[in-house]
Amino acid sequence: MRAPLLPGITGPADVRGLSTSDLVGLAREIRGFLVDKVSSVGGHLGPNLGAVELTIAAHRVFDSPRDVLLFDTGHQAYVHKILTGRQREFAGLRQAGGLSGYPSRAESVHDVIENSHASAALSYADGLAKAFALRGEHHRRVVALVGDGALTGGVAYEALNNLGAAQHRPVIVILNDNGRSYSPTVGGLAAHLRGLGDGAHAGNLFADLGFAYLGPVDGHDLAQLDDALRQAAALRRPVVVHCLTRKGKGYPPAEQDEDDCLHTVGVVDPATGRPRSAGAPTWTSVFADEIAAIGADRPDVVCLTAAMTHPTGLGEFAARFPHRLFDVGIAEQHAVTSAAGLAVGGLHPVVAIYATFLNRAMDQVLMDVALHRLPVTFVLDRAGVTGPDGPSHHGMWDASILPVVPGLRLAAPRDCGQLREQLREAVDVADGPTAVRYPKAAVGPDIPAVRRIGCCDVLREDPAARVLLVAVGPLAGPCLAAAAELAAHGVPVTVVDPRWIAPLDPALVKLACAHTLVVAVEDTAATGALGGRLAQALSSAGSDTCAVTFALPPQFLPHASREQILRAHGLDAAGIATTVLKRLTRPEEASA
Ligand SMILES: Cc1ncc(C[n+]2csc(CCOP(=O)(O)OP(=O)(O)O)c2C)c(N)n1
Numbered sequence: 001m002r003a004p005l006l007p008g009i010t011g012p013a014d015v016r017g018l019s020t021s022d023l024v025g026l027a028r029e030i031r032g033f034l035v036d037k038v039s040s041v042g043g044h045l046g047p048n049l050g051a052v053e054l055t056i057a058a059h060r061v062f063d064s065p066r067d068v069l070l071f072d073t074g075h076q077a078y079v080h081k082i083l084t085g086r087q088r089e090f091a092g093l094r095q096a097g098g099l100s101g102y103p104s105r106a107e108s109v110h111d112v113i114e115n116s117h118a119s120a121a122l123s124y125a126d127g128l129a130k131a132f133a134l135r136g137e138h139h140r141r142v143v144a145l146v147g148d149g150a151l152t153g154g155v156a157y158e159a160l161n162n163l164g165a166a167q168h169r170p171v172i173v174i175l176n177d178n179g180r181s182y183s184p185t186v187g188g189l190a191a192h193l194r195g196l197g198d199g200a201h202a203g204n205l206f207a208d209l210g211f212a213y214l215g216p217v218d219g220h221d222l223a224q225l226d227d228a229l230r231q232a233a234a235l236r237r238p239v240v241v242h243c244l245t246r247k248g249k250g251y252p253p254a255e256q257d258e259d260d261c262l263h264t265v266g267v268v269d270p271a272t273g274r275p276r277s278a279g280a281p282t283w284t285s286v287f288a289d290e291i292a293a294i295g296a297d298r299p300d301v302v303c304l305t306a307a308m309t310h311p312t313g314l315g316e317f318a319a320r321f322p323h324r325l326f327d328v329g330i331a332e333q334h335a336v337t338s339a340a341g342l343a344v345g346g347l348h349p350v351v352a353i354y355a356t357f358l359n360r361a362m363d364q365v366l367m368d369v370a371l372h373r374l375p376v377t378f379v380l381d382r383a384g385v386t387g388p389d390g391p392s393h394h395g396m397w398d399a400s401i402l403p404v405v406p407g408l409r410l411a412a413p414r415d416c417g418q419l420r421e422q423l424r425e426a427v428d429v430a431d432g433p434t435a436v437r438y439p440k441a442a443v444g445p446d447i448p449a450v451r452r453i454g455c456c457d458v459l460r461e462d463p464a465a466r467v468l469l470v471a472v473g474p475l476a477g478p479c480l481a482a483a484a485e486l487a488a489h490g491v492p493v494t495v496v497d498p499r500w501i502a503p504l505d506p507a508l509v510k511l512a513c514a515h516t517l518v519v520a521v522e523d524t525a526a527t528g529a530l531g532g533r534l535a536q537a538l539s540s541a542g543s544d545t546c547a548v549t550f551a552l553p554p555q556f557l558p559h560a561s562r563e564q565i566l567r568a569h570g571l572d573a574a575g576i577a578t579t580v581l582k583r584l585t586r587p588e589e590a591s592a
């Protein structure tokens with residue numbers, strides 16, 4: 001029985017000295033390591049199992065960090081981390097203070113792209129190749145590992161257009177073609193790749209754009225990969241190495257998972273790949289149920305997804321109304337403007353998308369939808385602090401950006417009962433865009449309203465209160481708990497849920513004027529949040545009420561659990577109560 005090789009791998013050089021048979025053994029050990037570690041802490045399992053040999057071969061042929069290895073999206077960079085000296089840190093994967101789930105420049109000189117938004121690696125490659133050329137660093141090579149899903153994103157084509165024309169600037173594209181994003185990759189590109197994979201195509205998109213094309217290569221055959229990558233390196237021109245891989249390779253629970261090949265897992269039983277505990281209902285599952293019901297009531301409602309049908313909760317809608325669900329690939333910009341087309345055509349499109357990924361399509365929201373006052377509804381899952389996926393996944397920008405879009409109405413439900421209600425209100429709006437945002441969190445109890453004024457729900461009312469807490473979205477619960485704590489300390493507080501957070505509801509401004517201190521508590525970046533807009537409205541109304549935003553700092557927040565991050569920024573009951581007390585210079589100011 002041969003001694004394990006993995007413990008001896010402390011850097012890429014250790015991989016270069018191994019024989020092919022040793023490498024096969026190393027690949028097997030890495031797969032065992034991935035299943036063991038990721039099943040115990042959660043993370044991206046299927047994608048990394050599929051990228052084992054690709055990553056080993058890339059580190060054998062190229063000399064990182066002299067040569068730059070770029071991982072598009074970065075969710076498949078665990079093997080890269082294992083080979084670059086970080087095996088021991090996987091116990092803390094995606095946890096506070098632990099290893100990031102994506103490349104991280106703070107972790108290693110071998111890491112370059114930290115952004116987990118897909119389809120960007122080729123543009124980085126274009127820029128890096130130009131920089132190396134201008135700096136005379138002709139010995140440095142640029143290698144980009146790109147998935148077939150990432151290649152359905154528009155910015156990738158912008159990069160291909162530039163890279164293919166630069167025959168003197170060699171960039172090596174390792175195309176990791178496993179035929180899937182989460183679900184099977186869609187569109188003409190997928191068909192083209194399959195044709196190339198079967199050798200059935202006369203045409204070749206990459207060759208026509210100016211690339212040398214090598215492939216298809218068995219992406220799990222180390223000898224084939226070694227040979228193809230060395231050929232690619234020797235060509236000294238842009239080249240695509242088309243590698244056919246299997247997502248979840250070597251781990252039957254992933255290989256056989258029909259949903260998404262265990263793309264992302266929580267804590268699971270390594271023997272089966274199944275969750276250790278039954279998941280609690282989530283906001284996504286409530287949306288899934290309600291949008292399917294809306295689909296039955298409203299034949300004009302259609303849904304769009306950017307390669308994330310199930311993660312965004314459109315699975316039931318897709319099953320019931322297959323001709324009204326459009327998966328456009330990882331192509332958010334196209335999704336938004338295609339939705340605009342659907343609206344011009346007389347339908348009411350619902351674009352279900354993670355909040356952070358809508359950032360990519362802001363111009364389309366502004367100019368293709370809002371300028372035309374089109375009835376498109378954006379459903380923003382993973383809004384606010386998400387947690388383990390780190391800074392490029394926190395949905396903390398939409399509530400600061402969308403309020404600047406003329407005519408767009410933005411809702412932030414406090415609980416799932418309100419999610420259902422506000423979603424229906426949104427799809428009933430026919431004269432402009434709407435958006436509904438909610439977190440990656442388990443469902444809590446519905447919070448009853450004392451009364452409704454305008455669009456707002458008063459959740460707790462004290463006639464003596466001079467302090468008004470404006471509880472935005474799911475922070476209503478912590479705000480009510482904080483109000484109870486403050487009342488116990490002799491500070492009466494009224495709590496109101498604005499429900500629709502943009503544009504500002506006049507009833508909220510009027511209620512705020514009746515208080516001396518207004519604190520808006522928000523799960524978003526403070527810049528551009530509701531509190532600031534409310535302060536502006538109060539000032540314009542000549543009110544001397546003090547309105548402040550209590551939200552997240554406009555910073556890139558590292559990964560941790562959602563609860564840990566919210567607590568760290570004082571956005572839990574204790575933190576909110578403390579903030580109010582600090583703002584009250586004199587407690588007697590707190591009551592009339
Ligand atoms: C702009 C953007 N949209 C959506 C996602 C969510 N997402 C993460 S990985 C993934 C699928 C990537 O597919 P592919 O590039 O083929 O890589 P694979 O997982 O198959 O290795 C998606 C849609 C993202 N990271 N970025």
Ligand SMILES: CC(=O)[C@@H](O)[C@H](O)COP(=O)(O)O
Binds near residue numbers: 073075116
């Ligand atoms: C890499 C990527 O963008 C997705 O895989 C993301 O990690 C999924 O996030 P959730 O686990 O919140 O669905």
Ligand SMILES: [Mg+2]
Binds near residue numbers: 147150178180
């Ligand atoms: Mg893929």
